[in-house]
Amino acid sequence: MLDVRFVRENQDAVAEAMRNRHAEWDGELFARLDGERRSAIQREEALQAERNTLSKQVGTLMKEGKRDEAEAVKARVAALKDELAEAAAQRDAVDAQLRDLLLRTPNMPDASTPVGDSEDDNPEVRRWGTPTEFDFEPQAHWDLGPALGIIDFERGVKLASSRFVVLGGLGARLERALINFMADTHTARGYKEWWLPVMANTETMTGTGQLPKFEDDMFKTREDLYLIPTAEVQLTNLHAGETLSAEDLPKHYCAFTPCFREEAGSAGRDTRGLIRVHQFDKVEMVKLCEPENSFDELEAMTADAENILQQLGLPYRVISLCTGDIGFSAAKTYDVEVWLPSYNGYKEISSCSNCVDFQARRMGIRYKDPDSFKGTRYVHTLNGSGLAVGRTMAAIIENYQQPDGSIKVPDVLVPYMGGIEVIRPEGSVAGA
RNA sequence: GGAGGGGUGGCAGAGCGGUUGAAUGCGGCGGUCUCGAAAACCGUUUCACCGUUUAUAGCGGUGACCAGGGUUCGAAUCCCUGCCCCUCCGCCA
Numbered sequence: 001m002l003d004v005r006f007v008r009e010n011q012d013a014v015a016e017a018m019r020n021r022h023a024e025w026d027g028e029l030f031a032r033l034d035g036e037r038r039s040a041i042q043r044e045e046a047l048q049a050e051r052n053t054l055s056k057q058v059g060t061l062m063k064e065g066k067r068d069e070a071e072a073v074k075a076r077v078a079a080l081k082d083e084l085a086e087a088a089a090q091r092d093a094v095d096a097q098l099r100d101l102l103l104r105t106p107n108m109p110d111a112s113t114p115v116g117d118s119e120d121d122n123p124e125v126r127r128w129g130t131p132t133e134f135d136f137e138p139q140a141h142w143d144l145g146p147a148l149g150i151i152d153f154e155r156g157v158k159l160a161s162s163r164f165v166v167l168g169g170l171g172a173r174l175e176r177a178l179i180n181f182m183a184d185t186h187t188a189r190g191y192k193e194w195w196l197p198v199m200a201n202t203e204t205m206t207g208t209g210q211l212p213k214f215e216d217d218m219f220k221t222r223e224d225l226y227l228i229p230t231a232e233v234q235l236t237n238l239h240a241g242e243t244l245s246a247e248d249l250p251k252h253y254c255a256f257t258p259c260f261r262e263e264a265g266s267a268g269r270d271t272r273g274l275i276r277v278h279q280f281d282k283v284e285m286v287k288l289c290e291p292e293n294s295f296d297e298l299e300a301m302t303a304d305a306e307n308i309l310q311q312l313g314l315p316y317r318v319i320s321l322c323t324g325d326i327g328f329s330a331a332k333t334y335d336v337e338v339w340l341p342s343y344n345g346y347k348e349i350s351s352c353s354n355c356v357d358f359q360a361r362r363m364g365i366r367y368k369d370p371d372s373f374k375g376t377r378y379v380h381t382l383n384g385s386g387l388a389v390g391r392t393m394a395a396i397i398e399n400y401q402q403p404d405g406s407i408k409v410p411d412v413l414v415p416y417m418g419g420i421e422v423i424r425p426e427g428s429v430a431g432a
Numbered sequence: 433g434g435a436g437g438g439g440u441g442g443c444a445g446a447g448c449g450g451u452u453g454a455a456u457g458c459g460g461c462g463g464u465c466u467c468g469a470a471a472a473c474c475g476u477u478u479c480a481c482c483g484u485u486u487a488u489a490g491c492g493g494u495g496a497c498c499a500g501g502g503u504u505c506g507a508a509u510c511c512c513u514g515c516c517c518c519u520c521c522g523c524c525a
Contacts, residue, residue: 038483042482044482045481045482048495052493052494054506056451056506062450070505075505077505374489
């Protein structure tokens with residue numbers, strides 16, 4: 001959520017930012033609601049002040065035994081009641097409207113976020129490795145996986161619906177190996193690991209920005225709990241409503257959770273394979289830090305995501321999302337894209353964002369530092385995938401495929417696979 | 433699921449209809465004393481919003497004692513609903 005005062009004082013800049021984002025923005029509506037809200041508050045508070053002084057008079061008069069005078073004052077206050085109720089209702093109404101407007105308004109892109117219309121305008125920042133070359137015709141993971149007996153798409157559909165998958169045998173084992181490898185790697189680099197609820201309430205979902213605008217993207221239970229679309233929701237909200245101490249910052253957190261996405265509106269996109277499914281695993285990184293450091297922390301977090309791909313030996317590139325493509329809560333985002341032979345291109349496998357104080361203001365995560373400033377300030381929040389496990393598996397299957405259809409296990413995963421070095425078709429698994 | 437008890441400031445813990453934003457203790461901060469420290473003593477110690485203002489200083493106002501309603505001239509104090517916690521019983525991976 002943007003700061004009301006910031007919006008009030010920078011209306012042109014906000015309008016321009018929202019244009020660059022292709023986000024709806026009604027500056028006149030904001031100005032009207034903002035003005036109405038403040039005058040409504042003034043009306044209500046003036047009435048409250050009057051009521052309070054008169055009520056105190058009643059108390060004093062009663063003590064002095066002047067009952068008649070007390071009764072007279074009581075009557076005057078009682079007369080204020082309707083007026084006060086009306087003023088309160090007006091304030092409530094306009095306040096709710098303004099709040100809703102702000103809750104649905106995306107973050108201001110940082111100055112370093114390139115201006116652009118769509119994903120076609122995202123500049124490449126760097127590349128690592130070169131696209132894998134084959135001296136045979138490579139297959140897609142959605143063909144290789146079922147052939148190896150490690151991915152079963154039909155049974156996913158049978159058990160749940162389309163866009164759900166089943167992993168069997170070494171597929172399930174590989175999933176677990178990847179999760180452990182990623183979590184171990186991040187914790188070794190200073191991220192504290194958490195285990196979290198995969199459901200979250202409305203307030204939590206509002207804190208990180210999923211609600212109120214993106215309700216349709218999530219699965220919801222009858223109890224008004226939502227299945228989390230990412231562990232970012234829970235990791236970031238861990239400190240919601242808290243005032244931290246500067247010496248406790250930065251916080252570097254990570255967690256493995258399943259993630260659930262409705263994928264409404266993406267019908268027809270990435271319909272094959274593990275790329276876009278309703279349920280997938282992800283190891284997530286989240287940071288809370290002081291504003292001065294947040295952009296350095298973003299670079300470091302992106303490097304931590306890249307580190308996983310480097311250790312797995314998967315070619316990738318990093319792009320900087322432009323204003324037209326950046327997410328709702330983010331001020332700046334780097335996407336890490338892994339080389340995927342079946343797409344003959346790079347595909348997003350991690351998204352690392354600095355949300356500055358946008359989420360912190362929604363959640364109320366502040367900090368104090370008596371040495372450098374008075375009062376409290378909002379922390380900056382960052383999140384990044386480290387990495388999406390299903391897409392990583394797809395990338396491994398495709399990039400490590402052998403001419404015979406088997407999959408070489410990346411060296412760093414072999415210990416996590418119980419020493420298995422190659423995944424062969426069911427029945428001919430080496431060492432099994 | 434059944435039966436009770438409870439949610440007050442950083443913590444402990446009073447208040448149970450009227451100058452109570454809240455006693456007292458601990459903790460924190462500043463000071464006196466001291467060569468220095470401890471002890472003792474004095475002072476101070478929540479946050480949000482609105483207005484004023486160059487000001488995130490000061491001043492004025494409003495709200496906040498789990499949350500939301502209600503009663504009342506007036507509510508931390510009374511009533512209702514919800515959430516959470518504790519104890520006992522039952523059930524359970």
